[in-house]
Every structure is written in structure tokens, then in C-alpha cells.
Amino acid sequence: MNAPRYPRRPTRQIVVGKVPVGGDAPITVQSMTITKTADVEGTLQQIYALASAGCDIVRCTCNEIEAAEGLAQIVPRSPIPIVADIHHQYKMALAAMEAGVHGLRLNPGNIRRPEHIKAVASEARDRKIPIRIGVNGGSLDPELYDKYGGKVTPEAMVESALREIAYFQEVDFDLIKISVKASNVPLMVEAYRQLSEVTDHPLHVGVTEAGPPPAGLVKATAGIATLLLEGIGDTIRYSLTADPVEEARAGRQLLEALGLRERKKVDLIACPSCGRAEIDVIDVAKRAMDAFGDRKIPLQVAVMGCVVNGPGEAREADLGIAAGNKRGHLFVKGRNVAVVPESEMVEALVEWAEFIHEHGTEAAMARADVEKAEREAAKDRSMLLDAKGDDANNSTDKIVEIRRRSS
Numbered sequence: 001m002n003a004p005r006y007p008r009r010p011t012r013q014i015v016v017g018k019v020p021v022g023g024d025a026p027i028t029v030q031s032m033t034i035t036k037t038a039d040v041e042g043t044l045q046q047i048y049a050l051a052s053a054g055c056d057i058v059r060c061t062c063n064e065i066e067a068a069e070g071l072a073q074i075v076p077r078s079p080i081p082i083v084a085d086i087h088h089q090y091k092m093a094l095a096a097m098e099a100g101v102h103g104l105r106l107n108p109g110n111i112r113r114p115e116h117i118k119a120v121a122s123e124a125r126d127r128k129i130p131i132r133i134g135v136n137g138g139s140l141d142p143e144l145y146d147k148y149g150g151k152v153t154p155e156a157m158v159e160s161a162l163r164e165i166a167y168f169q170e171v172d173f174d175l176i177k178i179s180v181k182a183s184n185v186p187l188m189v190e191a192y193r194q195l196s197e198v199t200d201h202p203l204h205v206g207v208t209e210a211g212p213p214p215a216g217l218v219k220a221t222a223g224i225a226t227l228l229l230e231g232i233g234d235t236i237r238y239s240l241t242a243d244p245v246e247e248a249r250a251g252r253q254l255l256e257a258l259g260l261r262e263r264k265k266v267d268l269i270a271c272p273s274c275g276r277a278e279i280d281v282i283d284v285a286k287r288a289m290d291a292f293g294d295r296k297i298p299l300q301v302a303v304m305g306c307v308v309n310g311p312g313e314a315r316e317a318d319l320g321i322a323a324g325n326k327r328g329h330l331f332v333k334g335r336n337v338a339v340v341p342e343s344e345m346v347e348a349l350v351e352w353a354e355f356i357h358e359h360g361t362e363a364a365m366a367r368a369d370v371e372k373a374e375r376e377a378a379k380d381r382s383m384l385l386d387a388k389g390d391d392a393n394n395s396t397d398k399i400v401e402i403r404r405r406s407s
């Protein structure tokens with residue numbers, strides 16, 4: 001388990017549907033549907049796909065009356081809580097609550113009349129529906145924008161959130177979570193840091209409009225992971241220009257990678273490949289990823305390019321395979337357990353992973369002929385060492401050549 005660097009910042013807990021957010025609740029993954037909410041079947045299909053990819057809470061836009069009517073049919077059939085996303089029209093918030101949503105998201109930048117904000121908060125208070133105050137750097141209240149010198153600053157974003165909280169307090173409503181997202185990573189990181197100093201409401205963390213992968217994934221990870229490792233954040237969303245299932249998957253993978261959520265699926269690791277590689281590591285790793293898909297096998301599985309160093313380099317993995325002499329050498333916790341033809345490496349990996357998941361590592365070792373497998377691995381290892389020597393990348397020759405040319 002990778003312990004976070006800093007203890008998690010204490011926050012109050014709210015409950016969205018049946019999912020707790022904040023306090024000691026696990027950090028949750030959110031995403032948003034991109035269907036028309038009025039398209040009930042299409043939206044539900046997407047929600048089911050998101051839930052199976054690791055999404056805990058989903059947001060659907062509620063921008064028109066047809067969307068609110070769609071929500072009335074979606075909410076009772078959804079496997080995860082639904083948050084209605086409200087922009088500009090406070091009446092859509094009232095309609096969404098009538099439809100039975102489990103939470104609302106309001107953007108203080110575009111619902112600005114205090115009487116409208118308080119009308120929504122009063123209704124939410126009576127129905128015990130939490131609201132996220134979703135400040136967005138790109139749609140900051142123009143008055144705050146001017147006040148802070150025509151710039152979006154962390155201070156302006158925090159002030160926007162605090163103003164909204166003050167309206168909520170006037171009507172005695174405190175089922176709040178807050179986000180201060182921006183597409184600029186250092187800006188959003190600083191805004192969340194400042195916000196976490198002045199409030200103990202749970203925080204929803206994200207980099208807004210991060211863009212398409214891979215750059216969007218990198219940006220979102222940079223912002224979200226930085227904050228999580230500082231103990232800031234109770235729920236997260238990757239905002240990618242991609243199928244939202246990718247957002248949910250990325251969110252879940254990040255939490256698992258940081259040791260903040262238990263692993264549910266295979267964590268596939270692979271060596272970067274080098275002059276020793278006996279297979280196309282990228283291709284085999286990709287085929288293995290596809291073969292495991294969304295199967296719920298919470299193991300770390302390694303794909304290694306050679307049997308010379310692979311089993312040792314990946315000895316922490318639950319299971320792995322390394323190539324050598326046209327054969328795949330399976331290993332469990334660094335010990336060789338079986339040899340299969342190279343063409344069957346991926347199938348064997350999946351079969352062993354399923355066996356270990358079902359029966360445990362000891363049972364896997366017991367069914368293996370470890371002695372024979374280690375003998376075969378040693379044979380292929382020494383054959384490869386004889387063929388390529390200790391310096392498979394020919395670094396020594398290259399260094400000699402560099403020195404010769406520069407002398």
C-alpha cells in the first residue's frame with residue numbers, strides 16, 4: 001500500500017444518494033454523461049458503462065425541461081447517484097430536485113441573483129439534497145474578475161465559493177461540497193490549497209477542460225495527484241475530451257495508483273524494453289490489456305521483454321511473463337512456474353491470473369512444477385546471455401566510438 005505523503009485533510013461528510021463524500025469516506029470518482037439527458041435509454045447505457053469502469057457518482061446536464069423529465073426516469077434506474085448540472089436557469093435546479101436527483105451542481109458564475117440561489121438552497125435543505133458549488137475559472141463572476149485586476153486568480157475563485165457559501169448559510173443550508181477548477185494546473189492547485197485553508201466542506205477536485213488524451217490525462221493527473229498527495233480532495237473528476245468511460249477509468253486508476261482505493265482490476269506493468277527484448281513488449285502488453293479488459297482481477301501483472309532480467313525486475317508483481325528463446329516464462333512473485341510457447345503468452349497470463357484470483361498464490365505455486373520451470377528459465381537465460389552477452393544494448397561499443405570521434 002502506497003501511503004499518501006500527507007494525512008488527509010479533515011472535512012465534514014455529506015452523502016450523495018448512498019455514497020458518502022468527505023470525512024473518512026473513500027475518495028470517489030465522478031464523471032459526466034455526454035448524451036442528451038432527455039434520451040433516457042442512451043443516458044442510462046452510458047451511466048452503466050461509467051459505473052462498471054469505476055465511476056461512483058455521475059453528473060447529467062439539466063439544461064431544459066425535457067432533461068428534467070428525463071432525469072425523473074433515469075434516477076430510479078441508475079446504479080449510481082445522479083447529480084444534476086445546472087447553468088443559468090435556477091428553475092432547472094428546482095425541476096431536477098423534483099425529478100429526484102441525489103445532488104446538484106451550481107456554478108456561482110452563472111446563477112448570480114441571491115434570491116435565486118437562496119430559493120434553490122432552501123429547497124435543497126428541505127429535501128436534504130447536497131449541492132456542489134462549482135466555481136470555474138473560465139466562467140468566473142465578472143465582478144470578481146474585475147475586482148482582481150481582470151484576471152482569474154486563486155483568490156478570486158476562493159472568494160466566489162465563499163460568497164456562495166454565505167448565501168447558503170443565510171438559509172441554513174450546509175450540505176455543501178466545493179470545487180474551484182481551472183484549466184491551468186498551477187492556478188487550480190493554488191486555488192484548492194487556499195480553499196482548503198478556509199473551509200472544511202468536502203472538496204471536489206479536477207482540472208477543467210483538460211483536453212483530449214494523452215495531454216489531457218497528463219494535465220488532469222498533474223493537478224489532481226498533486227492535491228491528493230497533499231491530503232486535499234474528497235472526490236475527483238477527470239474532464240477529458242474523450243468518451244467519459246475513459247474519465248472514470250482514469251480516475252479509478254489514479255486512486256488505485258496512489259493507494260487511496262483498493263485495486264479492483266488488473267494493474268498491468270511492463271518493462272520499457274531494451275536491446276535484450278525477445279518480443280515486441282508494446283504489442284504483447286497491449287494485447288494483455290485488451291484480454292483483461294474490465295475483468296475484476298485485482299492483481300499486479302507484469303509483461304517483461306526478456307527472461308534474463310524480467311522475473312527479477314518484476315519480482316513484486318503477483319504474476320508475470322517474460323520472453324526468451326521463443327517461449328514465455330511465467331513467474332509468480334519472481335519464481336518461475338511454467339513455460340508456454342511465445343504465441344500463447346497472453347492466454348496463459350489470463351489463465352494464471354484467473355487461477356490466482358480464485359485460489360491464491362500458494363495454490364498456484366502448488367500446481368506448478370517450479371523446479372522444472374526454473375531449470376528451463378535458466379537454460380534460456382544462459383542461452384541469451386551467450387548470444388547477447390552482458391551488454392545487450394552495445395553501450396560499451398557506442399561509448400568507445402563516442403570517445404574515438406571526440407578525441
Ligand code: SF4
Pocket residue numbers: 271272273274275276277278304305306307308309310313
Ligand atoms: S532487460 Fe529485459 S526485462 Fe529489462 S527492460 Fe530489457 S527486455 Fe525488458
